[in-house]
Structure formats: structure tokens, C-alpha cells
Amino acid sequence: MESEPSDAKNELKALIDNVDEPLKKTFEKPIEPIEVYIAVRESQLIGMTGYSKKGLPVFALGLGLSTFDKASVDKYVQSHIQINEYRDCVVLPEATKKHGSYIGTCLKVLDMTGLKLSALSRIKILTTIATIDDLNYPEKTDTYYIVNAPYVFSACWKVVKPLLQERTRRKIQVLEGSGREELLKVMDYEALPSFSKCDSSGSSKYSNGEIIDCFSLRHPFHSELYNYIKQQATNRKPTKPIKIGSFHVQVPEDPEGTIIAQTLESELHKLEGEEKVVNAVHSLKINDGMQSRLENGDTK
Numbered sequence: 001m002e003s004e005p006s007d008a009k010n011e012l013k014a015l016i017d018n019v020d021e022p023l024k025k026t027f028e029k030p031i032e033p034i035e036v037y038i039a040v041r042e043s044q045l046i047g048m049t050g051y052s053k054k055g056l057p058v059f060a061l062g063l064g065l066s067t068f069d070k071a072s073v074d075k076y077v078q079s080h081i082q083i084n085e086y087r088d089c090v091v092l093p094e095a096t097k098k099h100g101s102y103i104g105t106c107l108k109v110l111d112m113t114g115l116k117l118s119a120l121s122r123i124k125i126l127t128t129i130a131t132i133d134d135l136n137y138p139e140k141t142d143t144y145y146i147v148n149a150p151y152v153f154s155a156c157w158k159v160v161k162p163l164l165q166e167r168t169r170r171k172i173q174v175l176e177g178s179g180r181e182e183l184l185k186v187m188d189y190e191a192l193p194s195f196s197k198c199d200s201s202g203s204s205k206y207s208n209g210e211i212i213d214c215f216s217l218r219h220p221f222h223s224e225l226y227n228y229i230k231q232q233a234t235n236r237k238p239t240k241p242i243k244i245g246s247f248h249v250q251v252p253e254d255p256e257g258t259i260i261a262q263t264l265e266s267e268l269h270k271l272e273g274e275e276k277v278v279n280a281v282h283s284l285k286i287n288d289g290m291q292s293r294l295e296n297g298d299t300k
Helices: 003-027 034-043 073-099 117-136 152-163 220-235 258-269 277-282 288-295
Strands: 046-051 057-061 106-111 141-147 172-174
Touching (some): 073 117
Parallel strands (some): 057 106
16 A cells, blocks of 8 residues: 555656756856857846845846846756756845845746747747746745736737646735835835836837846846856865755646646737737747747747
8 A cells, every 4th residue: 555655756756866966967068158158138127126125135037128048948947947946056145144134035027028929939948947846946936027008918828827836826916017116115225127217118128228237247246256156166075955845836738838838828818909919929939849949049
């Protein structure tokens, strides 16, 4: 009677080990050549803006303008893992020391400025990233704040929401406009992402024609991150992602994206007449061909 639970445990351990090994190897080396690293940073917008009033690191993500189309999918996944590891190994310990008490989570502000129907083609890569987080980095984000959400967001949210764990959905707050008023309740003005310092919606990638500091490679966060990764590669000491009660995320099997496309189309019909969004979705198709083109660097 004990064999079945034992077999299940062994199978789960094998699954986790298979996931850990490529993750470990991924984190040990920087993204090369440097031109590819720069391309990833310019199309996967993320940065750190400061700390909350409780001492939690504040990360800004420009999801609406992140195209994920300047490098192969594995490079974006590698980048995401490296930022997670840097957060856990460096940022959070420094926050604990700075605040004087244990800090084990962060806040994330997700800017949806520029979100378009083309985001549908990025659902697979975003789902991959979300799965990695649930497997290896559970409970590392305290709250997700969504700001500058355009009217298309409500349709996209109906597609994405079922793919998220319930514990993750409970952490998401959609704020009005730039979210400035609500965010100032949990962080000081200096820690606000630039796209939330304005009362109205604004671009998360550009401000007065210049790249916002937190997304720039010139920002201390990115320069220190890159130097740390290079140091890890030089030391050649395996760094294994820490799992805290991690488990596998069940993603609906939909290889051709039929369910996702039908769900989105249904939601978009409710918006019929607004910039012809319904006609736009008819021309979209998510399939493994799209994934292959991304992996081969073909962004046309």
C-alpha cells in the first residue's frame, strides 16, 4: 500500500531535478554576445525603483511595451531566471540588512501602457516564465499592481486569468490610471516607477524622448546585475535555485492556441466597434509555428 505514494514522490523528485539542472546551468553564464544581452534588455523591460515603506524591493515591469522579439525564447527565460536569482541572492538580503528585519518578498508594478492585441502572440513565453516562477520561486512577490491598463486589457485578462494559480490571482490589484494615489500608500514618491509619477497614463519606456532610468542599462541595478552574473560565471560555482514548497503548474493543453484564441475573440466581440479589434483577432493565430519563428529570431 505504501508503494504508490512512494512512486509518486520519486516521480515528483525526478521532475524537479530535471527542471533544476537546466536552470542551474542557465544562471551560471551571462547572456552572450553582449549585443544579444542588450537586445533582451530593450525588449524585456524590467527594473528596480527602490523600496516600499515596509522595506520590500519595488520592481517595475513595462509589460505593455515588452515585445520579446529581439532574441530567442531561451534568452528571455535565461534573463528572467538570472534576475530572480539576483533578487533572492543579493537584493533581498540587502533589503533585510537595510530594513533591520527579514525581507523575503518584493512588490511588482506592471505597466500596461501600449498593450495591443499582438500581445496574444506572447502568451506562450509569458506562460513559460510564470510556470518557472511557480516551480522554483513561489511566494516571492507580495503584490502585483497593474497600472495604465487600456481597454484591451480586460479582454486579455479573461484569457490570462485562468492560467494563473489562485494564490497568484489573489495578489493582483488593478489600479486606476497610473496608480499613483494608491501606490503612494505603500511606497514613497522616490520609489514610484516613472510611469506612475504622472497622474495620467504614460509610456513606460520613454519619458520626454529618453529611456526611463530603471529600464536603462546605465541604471545601477542593471550594471550590478550584469557584473554579478559575470562573477558567478568566473567562479564557476553551481548556483541552484531555491525551492520552497514548489509544485507544478497545470497549464491547459492547447497546442494550437484554439481555446485561447476563441476566448479572446469572445471577449473582443464585446468591444465591437472600437478600433476594429474584432477584425484584428480573426487574423491572429497562435501555434507552434509562431514559437519556432521566435526561437529562430524571425520577427517579421
